[in-house]
Amino acid sequence: MPNDARTSHLIEGDTGSWEIVIGLEVHAQVVSKSKLFSGASTEFGGSPNAQVSLVDAAMPGMLPVINRECVEQAVRTGLGLNAQINLVSVFDRKNYFYPDLPQGYQISQFTKPIVGEGEIVLDMGEEGEVSVGIERLHLEQDAGKSLHDQHPDHSYVDLNRSGIALMEIVSKPDLRSAEQAKVYVAKLRTILRYLGTCDGNMEEGSLRADVNVSVRKPGDELGTRCEIKNVNSIRFIGEAVDYEAARQVEILEDGGEIIQETRLFDPDAGETRSMRSKEEAHDYRYFPDPDLLPLELSQDDVERIKAELPELPDARKARFMRELALEHDVAERLVADRDVAEYFEALARGRDANLAANWITGELFGALNKLDLTIDRSPVDANQLGALLDLMDDGAVSGRTAKDVFETMLATGQPAGEIVAAQGLEQVSDTGAIEQVVDEVIAANPDQVEQVKSKPKTLGWFVGQVMQKTGGKANPQTVNDILRRKLEIGDDQDQDS
């Protein structure tokens, strides 16, 4: 039941329980070749002010022209969030002065956004599913960047980012814990990456969140909220929520009042600090941008974009569970990253899906973690790993040997087959040869043979001896079978039960 997840995160205070209420405004930079209203490039990392058109620099007489590519990306995102697409939307000017805002206003969408209400379902593991409402998604321009560390008493401005398209995705105040807020952003990022509408790179600032936090006694009206601006990692979002909620509870329990304000999260100190109060808040003087006509879409455009949508994580997870019999948690881990899911699909094609999943979540993730690489940079691609799994399936290598081979593959990039051949790692499945070794071991250890009849678990000792004598190349299953037969021990499951 979704409500369980909402009520299980209460903060216990001296005056009773408190509920945290969180809403998020996520700013996602749109993947597009050029900016929202100009032809300048959006590439990250150009030298300062190298990607600035006359429009971006707000030269006199310059006019914005809407970039259809950005509009389609917003529609695609809206569809991915199961949201209402508004066929008519309006661009407004949000007026304020800042050196990295050349026009003196940001072109945004205020009263009529391109996307209306939608929904994201969070998989909270044991808590179950939590449905989070999307209030709206609108398009707006990003600002430039002020550089304060280039000169002792001057600031510099880099306008490369000025005018790049952002999607502001606003949730309803449906989140009830730091964990849910983190999972929400992670899930949103996954969806955006599946759709290819935002690269989700929080380090480069392509995805950042404003976190609205308030607390209340369960069942009460919403409390006064504080907005924590521009939090740029999922971990920080969690820390900011926890700190802010505790701060608010403390104030309220001391008989104080929450002042509506904008706050900043300081990751080093792990705390939020006041930035400006409601009284100091800007009056943005929104009004429809007279340089731009209302943005109109046809239902045909929307249908075309809808038809081209990729399979999204929820649908993919359901399919993995339904068609490939994956466990829920395994499927969830695999679909959380589009590249991982694609890797898995390639690896599992024609192979044991669960074995493929185990190798990815175990060996591969472990290796990538150590190498600090994402899966798209993996030194071993799905085809190469598939070849290794095939060798195991053929009985040519054992699971243990395969792990060694995988290490070599990571280090050298050599194909599995070559490594196995070169190092003579082929598994011995020849019953005759193994039987001979088994006989030798049994003959040489009469005491152990006596013991194993009463304590069948000590069979493992015999397996070890045989494996040692064959240099680890014997097929362990074959060894096991032969030993049981010769020592007259039944199936191991019967013994354990």
Place this chain on the structure above:
Amino acid sequence: MSDLTDLTIAEASKALSSKEISSLELTQAHLEAIGSANTALNAFVLTADEQAIEMAKASDARLTKGEGGVLEGIPIGVKDLFCTRGVRTTACSNILDGFTPTYESRVTANLWDAGAVMLGKLSCDEFAMGSSTETSCFGPCINPWRRSGTADKLVPGGSSGGSSTAVAARLCLAATATDTGGSIRQPAALTGTVGLKPTYGRCSRWGIVAFASSLDQAGPITRSVTDAAIMLSAMAGYDRRDTTSVDLPVPDYCAGLDEGIKGLKVGIPAEYRVEGMGAEVDALWQQGIEWAKQAGAEIREVSLPHTKYALPAYYIVAPAEASSNLARYDGVRYGLRVPGSDVIEMYQNTRAAGFGSEVKRRVLIGTYVLSAGYYDAYYLKAQKVRALIKRDFDRAFEDVDVLLTPTTPSPAFALGEKSGDPVEMYLNDILTVTVNMAGLPAVSIPAGLSGEGTPLGLQLIANAFDETTLLRAARALEEAAGPQPAPENWWSTTP
């Protein structure tokens, strides 16, 4: 030489084609006229002598080969609101001190493509805010017309007062201008010239310093209706860089110009008989109606009931847009910067020093009407009024082809006469702003002189994108009014 500066575009083009004159001669004659007039009239804030000579020579070369556009070799002036590549553009504001664009406005680019020669940049009210060209940072521009028997300085109207002065005083054959609330038509009326404000969206706004984006429109000031038609043919056209420009073919505005107005229905809006309108203006209006009748037009009374709300609504919408459009002049990237101890102080110092008092007044009004808590009462209501004004016109044009009104309630006034009272100044636009609020095309033509011996204008208004009918009707009235006198030359420093 005086003959050369007295030519219309149509006459000059003929003489250029037949090699009677060269563009170089024509251009030099005008540069000389500017040189001897500018001290007295202050119309040009910059002359581009060398560039003009170069362009004239290039035109002559094309003319020699029998090539060239509709304005080949014709020297014109450009309102300082149009960005011109490599030529200082300031909107007559200190805040754009020394600003030289690296780009050319679409409208002027079209004119150069058609072969026109640029003489220089023309004064206007600062950021086109004004009705007298007294707010120009280069000082006031003076009307070549004087009241009979006096030497009092009169204003040439505004904001395109440099354009109207230069055309009336024969300093150029035509000039570009812009019209946000009457800034082409009112100065034309006050200087005895033809001023054409096209339909909103007919000319690209790209590269024109913005005043009020939803109202601004470029157009020409000329000495004849035919010249206005020629200029518009070159200036108009869709521009993908201005998404408010309209993708419609540009008709040949000269074709059918002389077909007359027999059978045309001319509407007379009763609401334009405003308080404070001079008796002679009313008399001229009646004269205009008579001319139309005699030319075979059918006269109809029409009603535009929301007319009286147009001016107040305009003075909410235009300042609102201006307050936002002028935010970019912040001292950060170009133009004037007056340093301060921090960035806020730098903004304050720069804008305090850079903007004149009329611009500041409108930025303040605009900021106020857009503020939280006031937006609905002012801006939103003004937009609703605007929709009603548009509806009035739509209904009127179900019955008539054009509307005929006076352009201004009174003739040219003296320098300083109204500059102390903003509302008095704003009332100059009372008969012209309605057209901007509705986005329609309108033209002012000279139709006679006031009792003081200064020009008066009649305004014709047509339905959206029907400049063809508008110009045809204007041509007919121009014909009926007969030849209009030129101002007596008192300004030349050389004989």
